[in-house]
Amino acid sequence: MKYRATLLHWGRSLLTVAAVLFHGSMWAQGNFVYTNDDQPSNTVSAFSVGSDGTLTAIAGSPFSTNGVGFRGGPFATNRIGIAVMDNFLFVSNTGSDNVSVFNINPRTGGLTPVAGSPFATGSSSGDLGIAVSTTPDGRYLVATNTGSNNITVFSLASNGILSRIVGSPFPTLKSPDGIRISPDGKFLAVAETAFPPSEETTNQVENFSIAQNGTLTSLGAFAGGGTGSLTDVDIDCSSSFLYGGEANDTNTIVDAYSIASNGSLTAISGSPFLAGPGDNSNVVLLSPDDKTLFVSNQFSDTITAFSVASNGSLSQLAGSPFPMRGVVAFPVGMATSGDGSFLFVADNNQVGT
Amino acid sequence: MKSSISMFNVAKDGTIAEVSGSPFSTGQSSGLHSLTAYPPKSCVLPVGIQIKPPASAPVVINPQSKGKIPVAILSTVTFNAVTQVSPNSLTFGHTGNEVSLAFCDTRGEDVNGDGLVDLVCYFNTRQTEFAAWDTTAVLKGQTITGRKIRASESIRTVPK
Numbered sequence: 001m002k003y004r005a006t007l008l009h010w011g012r013s014l015l016t017v018a019a020v021l022f023h024g025s026m027w028a029q030g031n032f033v034y035t036n037d038d039q040p041s042n043t044v045s046a047f048s049v050g051s052d053g054t055l056t057a058i059a060g061s062p063f064s065t066n067g068v069g070f071r072g073g074p075f076a077t078n079r080i081g082i083a084v085m086d087n088f089l090f091v092s093n094t095g096s097d098n099v100s101v102f103n104i105n106p107r108t109g110g111l112t113p114v115a116g117s118p119f120a121t122g123s124s125s126g127d128l129g130i131a132v133s134t135t136p137d138g139r140y141l142v143a144t145n146t147g148s149n150n151i152t153v154f155s156l157a158s159n160g161i162l163s164r165i166v167g168s169p170f171p172t173l174k175s176p177d178g179i180r181i182s183p184d185g186k187f188l189a190v191a192e193t194a195f196p197p198s199e200e201t202t203n204q205v206e207n208f209s210i211a212q213n214g215t216l217t218s219l220g221a222f223a224g225g226g227t228g229s230l231t232d233v234d235i236d237c238s239s240s241f242l243y244g245g246e247a248n249d250t251n252t253i254v255d256a257y258s259i260a261s262n263g264s265l266t267a268i269s270g271s272p273f274l275a276g277p278g279d280n281s282n283v284v285l286l287s288p289d290d291k292t293l294f295v296s297n298q299f300s301d302t303i304t305a306f307s308v309a310s311n312g313s314l315s316q317l318a319g320s321p322f323p324m325r326g327v328v329a330f331p332v333g334m335a336t337s338g339d340g341s342f343l344f345v346a347d348n349n350q351v352g353t
Numbered sequence: 354m355k356s357s358i359s360m361f362n363v364a365k366d367g368t369i370a371e372v373s374g375s376p377f378s379t380g381q382s383s384g385l386h387s388l389t390a391y392p393p394k395s396c397v398l399p400v401g402i403q404i405k406p407p408a409s410a411p412v413v414i415n416p417q418s419k420g421k422i423p424v425a426i427l428s429t430v431t432f433n434a435v436t437q438v439s440p441n442s443l444t445f446g447h448t449g450n451e452v453s454l455a456f457c458d459t460r461g462e463d464v465n466g467d468g469l470v471d472l473v474c475y476f477n478t479r480q481t482e483f484a485a486w487d488t489t490a491v492l493k494g495q496t497i498t499g500r501k502i503r504a505s506e507s508i509r510t511v512p513k
Contacts, residue, residue, distance in 0.1 A: 032391040033358065037381040045379040049390075053360040053372035062381065071384030079387040089389070104391055129386075136397070183396040237396035237500070288394045292367030305367050322369050324359055326376045331359065332385065338392040343361040343369055347376055348385040349354045 031337060032109035033344050036080040036091050037062060038069035044080070044091055044102070046109050053342055063111045065100035067093025067118045070127045075282040075298055075332045076178035076191065076232035076245070077129030077146060083138045088114070088160045090141060092130035097121050099132060099143055101160045114160035123169045124148040131178065136185045140214040144176035144190065145169060151176060151190070153214045170216040174202045178232030178283065184239040186210060187263045191230045191244055192221065203229050205244050205255075207263050222265040226253035226272040231282045235259070236290040241268070241312040245284040245295055252278025252295050252304045252321070256312050273314040275304050278321055283333055288340040296331035296345060297321060303331060303345065356385030400434070401427035402492055402504040406464035406473070411507035414490070416483040421455050421475040424492060425464040426504070434472035435461035438502065442495040443474055446481030449491030449503065453480035485510055 031049040036042070043062035047055040072094075079092045082104070089102040089111060098118035102111040121130060126147015134141050134156065141154040141162060150169035154162035174192035181188050188208040203224035208216040224230040228248030235242050239259060246253035252275040257265035279299035286293055286308070293314060295304040302321035306314040324331055326347065333346040357376035361369040379385060392399075403425045405412045414422065424445060426434040440457040444450055453476040461470035483490070492504045 030391075033388055034391065035356070035358065035379055035381075035385055035388045037356065037379060038384045038386060039381055043381065045381060047358070047377070053362060054374055055358060055360065055377040057380070062379075069384070071382070073386070075386055077386065080389045082389050082391055082393045089391075106391075109391070287363065287367065288396075292363070294369075303361070303369060305369060307367060317367050319368050322361075322371075324376075325371050326357065326359070329359070329376075333387040335388055335390040336363070336394050337390050338394055340394070341363055342390075343363050344388055344390055345359040345361065346385045346388045347357045347359050349356055349383045 030107060030109050032058070033335070034080060034089060035346060036069070038071050038079065038094065040068060040095070042067045042069035042093050044089070044111060046111060048109055049337065049342065058109045060110055063102065065091050065093055065118060066113070067098050067100055068095030070094040072127065073129035074146065074177045074193065074231065077131045077144070078133070078178060078333060079129060079131065081132045081134060083134045083156065086138050090132045090134070092132050092143060093118055094125045094127055094129055097123065097125050097130070099130065099141070099162065101162060103160060116161055119154065119162040121145055121152040122164055123150055123152055128175070131176065133179055133181050135181055135210065136183055142179065142181065142188060144179055146175050146177065149175055151216060153216060155214060165214045167215050170208070173206050173218070173221050174204070180233045180235050181210070182235045182239040182259070183237050186239065187259070188216060189233045189235060189242055191233050193229050193231055201229065203246065205230055205233055205242070205265065207265060209263055219263040222257065224255045224272065225267050226255065228253050230255065232284050234284050234286045234293070236286060243284050243286065243293055245281045246272065247280050247282045249279055249299070251276035252281040252297060254281070254284060254293065254295060254306065254314060256314060258312065268312045270313050273306065275306065275316040275320065278302065278304050285334045285336065287336055288338065294334055294343060296334055298330055298332060301329040301331065354383045355379065356381050356383050358388065397501045397503050398496065400432065400502045400504045402506050403427060403464055404490060404506050404508065411488070411509045414478070414483055414508050414510050416478065416481070416485070416510055418478040420478055422478055422481065423473055423475050425462070426472040426474070426492070427465060428469040428471050430469070435459065435470050437496045438472050439495050439497045440472070440474060443492065444494065445476045445492045446490065447483050447487055449493040451480055451482050453477050483508070483510055485512065
């Protein structure tokens with residue numbers, strides 16, 4: 001009897017080991033990273049992510065977007081995004097004012113363009129940038145038009161085809177740069193700046209409500225508290241706190257706001273939070289657990305990391321800012337892996353731009 | 354000069370350390386501003402389900418049935434469905450928003466033989482609002498800490 005029980009135990013253990021092995025390799029979806037290369041004949045470079053963080057180009061990479069990039073514009077304008085629910089990848093083409101849509105093969109990472117891609121925004125990016133983001137329910141894609149100061153809203157069909165909704169584009173008060181849709185799907189936050197650069201200093205985030213039919217209504221602009229220019233925003237999973245990075249040439253500056261149920265923003269105690277040195281702190285990103293806020297500093301080649309308290313306040317982590325490796329580092333856009341164990345940083349290797 | 358991707362390990366305390374071999378060249382000319390990861394960061398926790406365990410997908414569902422559909426929310430090594438899912442938050446059906454929960458067996462059961470106890474809940478078929486052309490069933494809910502969960506599985510419907 002004891003022998004049989006041992007056999008059963010071993011058999012069960014083998015099943016468990018097999019299940020874990022298969023879960024972690026053959027049957028599991030892969031981990032991939034995609035870049036908007038922003039090239040004249042624009043492409044997406046695609047890499048698989050090894051368990052040690054090593055990147056390997058996947059078959060078929062780079063993939064043509066059939067659009068035109070421009071290799072320039074604001075750093076915080078996020079030109080690539082994924083619809084969480086449907087495995088669609090969205091890539092903006094600044095030079096041709098359109099958005100390419102791909103299906104992601106969850107096993108291989110390969111990309112297949114959807115029928116009709118790319119889709120025209122109907123507005124002008126002014127060769128500056130088009131930021132893209134989807135609503136949490138996957139019904140709408142938002143695309144900002146930095147050159148024409150407005151926002152295109154597309155409805156997203158189940159096959160990935162985009163259609164501009166009635167009323168689109170929706171005007172912004174200033175040129176849109178970094179954007180974020182609140183995880184509850186109620187609001188679109190837009191960091192606004194002045195393009196082309198002028199003597200005018202713009203330091204604000206404009207918040208919009210998002211209706212069930214996708215239409216946007218401005219709730220007004222909310223000023224940054226520092227001396228820089230608000231360029232990028234992120235919102236925590238509870239849709240309670242919003243963080244904005246202020247580009248400037250001295251310290252890393254982050255504004256922190258509480259978000260009211262009507263979408264109005266109020267700076268929390270201690271905001272703005274400063275950490276030095278951090279030259280041109282354009283891009284902000286919360287970790288998936290909302291416990292860490294990362295900021296990329298383009299001109300000081302570093303990443304600043306803050307600990308996020310339950311009341312939304314920030315404290316710089318020991319060892320921060322963290323230097324970038326490489327001959328000429330230039331950290332720009334960031335993303336984390338779904339589980340938060342990796343931080344990916346786009347490095348465009350430009351000097352002084 | 355080529356664009357590249359710098360890779361960092363993120364420690365539990367949020368500190369970062371660049372991985373060996375980083376940065377990785379994209380092979381493209383400079384100008385890289387933006388990247389994204391798959392699976393993406395999400396405030397909704399994706400979970401696995403098995404409908405009518407131990408049946409394999411796509412399971413057959415008769416939308417006109419007066420019975421109940423058992424659905425197992427699968428545990429993993431990092432997610433205990435029995436202790437972490439709030440049963441009363443669960444909705445299941447055509448869109449995932451259908452209020453169709455009958456009850457959950459909170460004792461749990463290992464339905465897929467992986468040695469981990471799964472949460473099995475039962476949903477009233479007629480309240481799931483499945484239609485004849487449906488090919489996907491969606492489950493939504495929350496963890497006991499309030500984080501949203503979502504799962505989907507292939508189905509095949511048959512007429513009465």
